Amino acid sequence: MRKTLLILLSVLAIPGVSEAKLKKSMKKECLVCHENWLLEAKVKSPKLLTKRAFAAADKLMCLSCHDGSMADDRLTFLGLNHFSHPVNKKVPEDFKIPKGFPLKDGKLYCGTCHTPHTKTGSEKKLDYTFMRYPNVNSALCIKCHEANSKHGMNHPILEDTKGKLKPEFALKIKELGGKVTRNGELQCESCHSAHRGRAKEALLEPVNRSQLCAVCHIDNVNSKEHPNFRNHPIHKKFPKGADLAFFKEQKAITESVECLTCHKVHKEKNKHLVVAEEGKLCILCHVEQKAVNLTKHNINGNSCKSCHTPHKAKGRELWSREIPENAFDYASLINAKGKDDILCLSCHYPQSVVDGKKVEDVGLLTHPTGKKVKEKVHLPLPGGTMSCTTCHDPHHAYNNSPKGKFLREPRLKLCYTCHKQEADVKNGPHGEIDKKRWKRGDCAACHNVHKAKGGYLSRVVYGEISPMEPPVDGFCLACHDPEGMAKHKIKQSVFNEHPVGVKNPTDKLPGKKVSCVTCHNPHTHKEELLRIPVRGSSQLCLTCHSDQNLKGTPHDLLNNREVKLTEKERKELLKKGACSACHTPHNPKFKVLWALEPGKGKTIGEKLCSSCHAKGGLAADKTVGKHTHPMGREVTEKNLKMIENSRLPLINQMTGHPAKRGEPGVLDCMTCHNPHNGADNERLTRYTVAGDSALCTACHVKEGAVIGTPHDMRVVHKDFKNALGKSVLKDGVCSACHVPHRAKDSLLWATEIKKVTDNRMSNYCLTCHSKGGVAEDKVVKYYTHPHKDVVLRNFNRPGRQGDWPLFTKDGKEVHVGGEIACETCHDPHVWSKWQKNPPGKPVEGTVINSFLRNRDVSGSICVDCHGLDALYRYKFFHYKQARSGKESYR
Incomplete structure (x- = not known):
């Protein structure tokens, strides 16, 4: 203490030293830092708490004051010992310390950058007070870290960022405790702080989750906190097979994909500071896509960059290419609705040229996209629907062939992945098409996935068909044509075949309208390529024509024992079904799909029915005879009106079907008979005949008045024991005098x-x-x-x-x-109007001549x-x- 007092007194005694200067010098009291001089005098004293002597600018010497007890220290030394600039660290041999920056025992210490003896700094310039070099615009930092500031190899600072730093980003940096230049440019302290760091490398923010990068590069990140699909995602796990060893070697972040996984901040020669060349960087993670380098998609050696960019993409999937308006128009034209289709079409649209080369488009008729796939498949479905990338892998083909079509699997296997049911085509007749050119069951024999020539992706060209017919019929007829591949199975009849283009009456068969594929499945191996078999009961026909089942009727020839069929006829009928006895859907021999040679007659019904109901026919025992019910023009206009009122159909002689309202029609066999079934199952009549002769009286209303009169044999012969009585019970009231067929004389007279x-x-x-x-x-x-x-x-x-x-x-x-x-x-049909007794109830004394026309x-x-x-x-x-x-x- 005596020595200290002597020094102070000597200082005060020095001539010319004013009180003001003394006050100022006290702020830089030498002993504050050089206290170790005092300790040297007391080093032998046994009562000292420590015998250690602190060197000048020793870390502990500095912390004896800068220990946080002062307010400034609390803001300045936030990351001391953890995230501050390192001290007591030996300098690597290859790291050159600039002149004027001393080391202590070859190590960094506080005095390397700081000294109270510096001429720089002042009370008004606390930012670099006591620094060995003015740290204006990070000049002190750059003295040592010159290599980290070189243009093009490091994160841009100073003049490289002039006018580029947005005010809001500068404000964020200052809020974190960082600094920018007076001109609003970045400097070293924009990211680092020697004493106020919060993360490794004296960073203001951590980088393990890209926190610091996101302060400024918010437009370039895509994370949960800042979703932006136009940038590469961060905070993601590395994909399987990623080359983690390379990233670790580059000291990149590898816990998850982050900004500093791909980018370096300092000493990186690659463009954009990426850790590897752009052509190789992507495939370090996206290993499965590296085969793209061998394909046409590696345009001019740009590899991934040909289509993708990691930041500020033009579209989904980090798409780097501008999508022209023509591509959107084309997508709308071909109805491309897949999630990523527009990306592919940004190049593959008509008249597209990329780097001087014309790019192939998919044509106007192409495989649909945007549809959900019913089957569970292993192929990718972006957005849950089909897309170009469902079948195509734009990065490589299944066999890695440079000439491949980028298919994910062999063509046939790929088609059958979704179209499992159609794979049966291999076993059917359509699986044998053009064996010389196509493999067995090759879809390409009939279909083109792209640039098809007709509906249903047809490979063949077919002409215009009726507007009423579905397009698929034209597809079928392109081959089933006299000059087509299936010329042995073509339409040859002059009569209409099974109608198409009409409303489909059932949902059990495909299509809203009837077409070839309603009944036929071109991909099956089943008999006649039918969706439902016809063998035996003609189940396919009955699916739509459910009201025309022949079962249990005389026309069910397979089960009608009265009809004598040859073994050949029975086998043929069994094969083609019960309906084939009369009808065929293709190449009919007459109207209404008639399968037989038509017989004689004036009307369509007569010609159809006489195919069997004639001498020598299957139903030769059931002919109409010489005297039969009149048909066609023999029926008067008056009687036709009665028929219309009876709800019995008149038959259109152009079509053979019941005439619609307003169409011409005549009385024909089908007016009274329903050849498929009827109210009278034995006679196949539309109304019953037994009893009141409902069929007859439907038209002959006036004559129906005979019921209940003495001419009603059921009234006269109550016991019905005689032959006439039994006959009337079975064949109806009218049968006492009349029969519709095989009559004995005119007026359909029933007896001789x-x-x-x-x-x-x-x-x-x-x-x-x-x-x-x-x-x-x-x-x-x-x-x-x-x-x-x-x-x-x-x-x-x-x-x-x-x-x-x-x-x-x-x-x-x-x-x-x-x-x-x-x-x-x-x-004879009308009881006299003057009869006092009610019709049908004659009593004793009734006049027997009561059928007089007048009283x-x-x-x-x-x-x-x-x-x-x-x-x-x-x-x-x-x-x-x-x-x-x-x-x-x-």
Whole structure:
């Protein structure tokens, strides 16, 4: 202490030293740092707490004051011992320390950069006070770390960043405790701080999760915190097979993919400070994609860069190429909807030229994309749907061939991956197409994945077909044509085949409209390439035509024992199905897909039915006979109207099908019969015949009034023990007199006609109403009306009631010159209107001649000639007592 006082007193005694200078010098008291001089005098004292002598600028000497007890220290020495500039560290031999920067025992120490004896700095320049060199714009740092500031090999600073640092980034740096130049440029302290570091290498922020880089390079990162698909993702695990050894050798971050995994900040000669050449860097991680260097996609040796960029990409997948408007137009034109399709089309669009070479496009008809795949497949599905990259790997082909089409697998295997069901084509007839050119079951025999020539990716060209027909039919007909590959199976008939282009009536077969592929599966090996078999029951046909099942009907020839089929016919029918007995979908011999040679007849129905229902046919025992129900033009317009009202169909003679409203149609076999089934399963009639003869009375409504009258044999013969009664029960009311086919005479007369008179019309009635007839108890004995020298006329006149028809001898109705027959006065179907008892309930005393057209002869044809005497003339026909000897009755 005495020595210290002596020194202070000597200083004060020095002439010319003012009080102000003394105060200033006290701030730099030598003893503050050189306290070790005092310790030397006391080193032998046993009472000292320490006998160690501190060297000047020793770390502990500095920390004896800068220990955080001062406010400035608390802000300055944040990372001391952990993240500050290293001290007590030996300098590597290859590291040259500039002149004027001392070491202590060959090691860095605080005094290497700092000294209280420096002329630099002042109270107003605390940023470099006590520094051996003014650290303006990181000048002190650069003195030692000159190699880390060289242009082009290090992170740009100073003039390289002039005008490039955004104000918001500069503010972030200052908030972290970093510094920028007065001109807003980066400097060493923008990232590093010798005493205030928070991470290794005296960094302001850690870099293990790219935190420090993201302060400024926020537009170049893609992380969970800052998602931006246009940049390479960070915080990600390294892909399998990545060359981690290389990155470790480069001292890059390897815990996860970060900014400093690929980039270096200092001493990197590669462009953009990447740790390897750009052509090799990507494949250090993306090992599976390195084969791209051997393909056409390695444009001018640019490798990955030909298509990708790690930062600020133009599109998804880090796409580096500008996507022209033409590519978007083309994508819309070909309906490309895959997630990444537009990337591929950015080069592969029509008239595209890349680096002077024309690029091939996929054509206007190409494999669809953007669709979900039903099957679980191992191929990539971007966004869950098909894309170009589902089948193509843009980085290499499955066999690494430079000439490959970038397919992920061999072509056939690739197709069958999704189209598993179509793989069966190998075993079917379509698997044998053009063996010389294609492999067995090769899809390319019929399809082109790109640049197809027709619908369904057709490889063949086909012409225009009807607008009503689906395009797929044209595809089929391109080969099934006289000049096509399948010319042995073509349309040859002049008659229409199974219709296409019409609404599909079921969802059990594909397509909204019927087409070739509705029934046929071109890829199967099944018989006739049918989706559902026809063998036996014709199940395929019944899928749509469910109401036309023949099972249990006489037309089910396979199960109809009455039909005698040869063994050959039975085998053929079994093979092609029950429907094939009459129909065939292809090359029919007549309308309605008729499989047989049509028979004789005026109408379509007659020609179709007579194929079998004729002499020598399968149904020769069931022909219509000479006298049969009239058809075609024989039916009057009046009767046609009745048919329409009956809801029985008229048949269009152009198509053979029931006529639609407004179409011309005539009475035909199918008007009354449904050849596939019907209300009457035995006769295949649309309405029943047994009982009330519903089929007949549907059209013949007026004649249906016979039901319940004495002409209704069910009423007359209640016991039905005789043959007529049994027949009427089975064949209906009308069958007592009429049958539709194989009749004995005109008017479809059911029985043999007796020749009682010379007038056929009267004989119809007298066959029963005569001795030996069914109605012999109601015989008319007197019936002849004179006809010689008499001309009768049936015409309308005032007072005439109803129609009193005249007939020729052969039974034809005429208006002039005919004869009076039974039917002139009687309507055998209609009970007399003046009958007091209800129809169908005759009682004792009922008049038996109640089928008169009128109550009496008033207004009848009799009055036309006989006037008031007509009543007596009328009685002449029925009563013996009326036949007197008077001249007037002769």
